[in-house]
Amino acid sequence: MSDRRTELEAAPWGGRTRRYDLIKEGVVAVVIIAILAAVLSTLFGSPDDKQITFKDWAVSAPADFYATSVQELAGTSGTAGYGAPYNTASDGVNLGPLHLAKIMGVTHPVDTVNDFVITPLTTVSNAAPVADALKLWQASDAKQQSTWATNYDTALTKANQDASKVPTGDYGPVPELAAGLLTMAQAGSLDGALLSQGNYFQSDNTKQTLFLGDGSYFNDQSTASNLQGDTWGMMNETGRYPGQAWLWLYSFWYQIPPFNNEDNHPFGANADAWIMVIMGGLSLGLIIMPLIPGVRSLPYKIKIHRLIWKNYYQEENL
Amino acid sequence: MGIFHHFMNLKAVYIHIGWFQMSITNLVVVLSMLLVFGLALVLPFPGSKKGKGQK
Amino acid sequence: MSTGIEKEMWTTKLRKAWQKNLPVEKLLPDTQPAYVASWIYMFGVATLASLGVIIASGLWLSFEGASWYHYSSVGHFVNSIHFWAVQFFFIFMVVHLWGKFWMAAWRGKRMMTWVTGALAFVGSIATAFTGYLIQTNFDSQWISYEAKDGFNSVGIGSKFNVTNFGQMILLHVAFLPVIIGVITLIHVLLVRSKGVVPPIDAFNKELGERK
Ligand code: HEM
Numbered sequence: 096m097s098d099r100r101t102e103l104e105a106a107p108w109g110g111r112t113r114r115y116d117l118i119k120e121g122v123v124a125v126v127i128i129a130i131l132a133a134v135l136s137t138l139f140g141s142p143d144d145k146q147i148t149f150k151d152w153a154v155s156a157p158a159d160f161y162a163t164s165v166q167e168l169a170g171t172s173g174t175a176g177y178g179a180p181y182n183t184a185s186d187g188v189n190l191g192p193l194h195l196a197k198i199m200g201v202t203h204p205v206d207t208v209n210d211f212v213i214t215p216l217t218t219v220s221n222a223a224p225v226a227d228a229l230k231l232w233q234a235s236d237a238k239q240q241s242t243w244a245t246n247y248d249t250a251l252t253k254a255n256q257d258a259s260k261v262p263t264g265d266y267g268p269v270p271e272l273a274a275g276l277l278t279m280a281q282a283g284s285l286d287g288a289l290l291s292q293g294n295y296f297q298s299d300n301t302k303q304t305l306f307l308g309d310g311s312y313f314n315d316q317s318t319a320s321n322l323q324g325d326t327w328g329m330m331n332e333t334g335r336y337p338g339q340a341w342l343w344l345y346s347f348w349y350q351i352p353p354f355n356n357e358d359n360h361p362f363g364a365n366a367d368a369w370i371m372v373i374m375g376g377l378s379l380g381l382i383i384m385p386l387i388p389g390v391r392s393l394p395y396k397i398k399i400h401r402l403i404w405k406n407y408y409q410e411e412n413l
Numbered sequence: 414m415g416i417f418h419h420f421m422n423l424k425a426v427y428i429h430i431g432w433f434q435m436s437i438t439n440l441v442v443v444l445s446m447l448l449v450f451g452l453a454l455v456l457p458f459p460g461s462k463k464g465k466g467q468k
Numbered sequence: 469m470s471t472g473i474e475k476e477m478w479t480t481k482l483r484k485a486w487q488k489n490l491p492v493e494k495l496l497p498d499t500q501p502a503y504v505a506s507w508i509y510m511f512g513v514a515t516l517a518s519l520g521v522i523i524a525s526g527l528w529l530s531f532e533g534a535s536w537y538h539y540s541s542v543g544h545f546v547n548s549i550h551f552w553a554v555q556f557f558f559i560f561m562v563v564h565l566w567g568k569f570w571m572a573a574w575r576g577k578r579m580m581t582w583v584t585g586a587l588a589f590v591g592s593i594a595t596a597f598t599g600y601l602i603q604t605n606f607d608s609q610w611i612s613y614e615a616k617d618g619f620n621s622v623g624i625g626s627k628f629n630v631t632n633f634g635q636m637i638l639l640h641v642a643f644l645p646v647i648i649g650v651i652t653l654i655h656v657l658l659v660r661s662k663g664v665v666p667p668i669d670a671f672n673k674e675l676g677e678r679k
């Protein structure tokens with residue numbers, strides 16, 4: 096566009112004008128939207144599926160909870176092997192040579208053994224076998240603890256998470272600890288213990304959420320509500336409510352190759368990071384759209400503006 | 414809690430074609446967005462008769 | 469009145485720049501150019517109005533607390549207003565964005581109007597997202613669990629921890645709305661200051677020979 100045209104477009108308008116009451120328009124708009132929102136609220140309400148507690152989990156799926164507790168002790172759970180920002184167990188996802196999470200470091204340390212199992216158990220008075228198991232565990236060194244936990248985790252996995260089918264072996268106090276935690280969760284006292292970690296004020300649910308996510312129970316509930324990321328879950332809401340439809344483009348990338356295959360290296364396995372980069376780039380593109388050749392000329396080529404300004408174009412015979 | 418509270422908390426229905434999947438509700442939202450845009454383009458805008466302003 | 473000393477003062481400079489760019493007649497005019505006659509012009513205002521309803525209902529919710537709406541029917545209604553107003557907000561904002569795109573409304577040195585609008589869009593997505601995280605229900609448990617991987621993957625998780633309810637509620641009710649408010653304010657003041665962009669072909673006659 097010529098500079099002259101830009102100057103004319105930037106200059107104060109010298110042509111015909113019409114009466115226009117901005118404030119009235121704004122007030123009317125607020126009233127209309129408030130009424131519309133009130134009508135939809137009266138008709139449909141809003142989504143509110145009850146939160147899941149550790150009690151729900153331990154009561155509804157005790158075997159899953161028990162096995163997950165053993166994994167936390169053995170260091171085989173998702174959280175235990177996550178890497179930054181929770182621990183140093185792995186390098187985490189990468190963008191080629193860039194391990195951004197690792198570079199930022201362990202900012203929210205999570206020790207699954209102590210934070211998820213041992214510390215909560217110490218906050219309640221336990222039955223004799225559990226109390227003894229706790230004493231034995233605390234008196235043993237890390238290597239011994241790890242051997243017991245790994246042995247039991249392996250055996251339990253082989254037995255398809257059925258503790259009654261696990262053959263006898265060198266498991267130390269691990270079965271009793273997991274059973275103790277299960278009892279505690281079923282009684283409803285694990286949620287608070289995980290949150291407070293022996294303190295008073297707490298507002299960080301990281302430990303609860305990570306532990307909850309390590310089991311199958313929580314994941315199964317989300318699959319049932321179609322909330323999993325690989326099925327556009329990011330856009331969805333519980334029940335029949337509208338979700339965050341504006342996340343469609345973000346969600347889209349997870350549905351297509353190479354990002355929809357976690358075993359695909361280097362992109363699928365690091366989909367989270369690459370999709371973040373893509374969306375960051377696209378957001379920047381939206382922000383500076385008027386500078387992008389091609390895209391910025393579309394409105395001149397596809398003349399939707401003639402419909403928008405149809406009154407004016409008619410009046411001025413343009 | 415909403416007159417249709419029960420209905421809204423039933424299991425959602427999804428349109429599923431290949432890799433594309435969307436809940437009916439989200440589809441309604443997207444379509445109404447397009448509809449509103451379309452209507453805004455074609456509906457006549459009231460009260461803009463020629464010669465109303467100055468000049 | 470100008471004595472020379474005033475010329476150097478920041479206060480004076482600010483006042484003069486303000487008076488030049490946004491005199492109150494421009495801020496609250498009686499008329500608009502004749503071409504401001506289309507339903508498309510309603511969507512900026514509709515977005516703004518939705519934001520107003522969101523803030524009002526959100527303030528009410530924040531006085532009662534994040535769990536209020538689980539057990540109070542008034543709370544559930546106010547929460548529903550907040551929820552649906554957000555849906556309206558995004559619907560209107562997207563239609564507004566489409567409209568401004570097809571009008572190439574960044575013409576005539578209005579680039580910053582587009583930029584602030586797009587920033588408001590991206591910022592609103594972040595704000596809405598934190599809102600979903602503080603519903604204190606199953607949905608927020610799941611969203612925080614699932615979304616942490618995205619943020620962790622690029623290191624953002626080290627500072628922005630979606631599973632930290634306390635951090636999310638503070639960002640959602642304090643930091644992010646203020647950011648959106650400020651960006652929106654600048655956006656709207658820019659529109660008032662620059663005037664509504666003329667139609668694409670408005671100056672064809674003036675430039676006719678050269679085109
Ligand atoms: C918080 C969200 C937003 C609010 C409250 C808002 C509000 C407004 C209002 C009230 C106007 C003037 C009336 C009108 O033309 O509709 C306007 C104009 C404008 N908006 Fe937005 N807007 C928002 C987001 C956006 C977005 C996402 C974009 C595009 C990326 C955008 C681009 C523009 C442009 C370019 C104009 C100037 C149009 C002109 O000069 O004619 N806005 N906005």
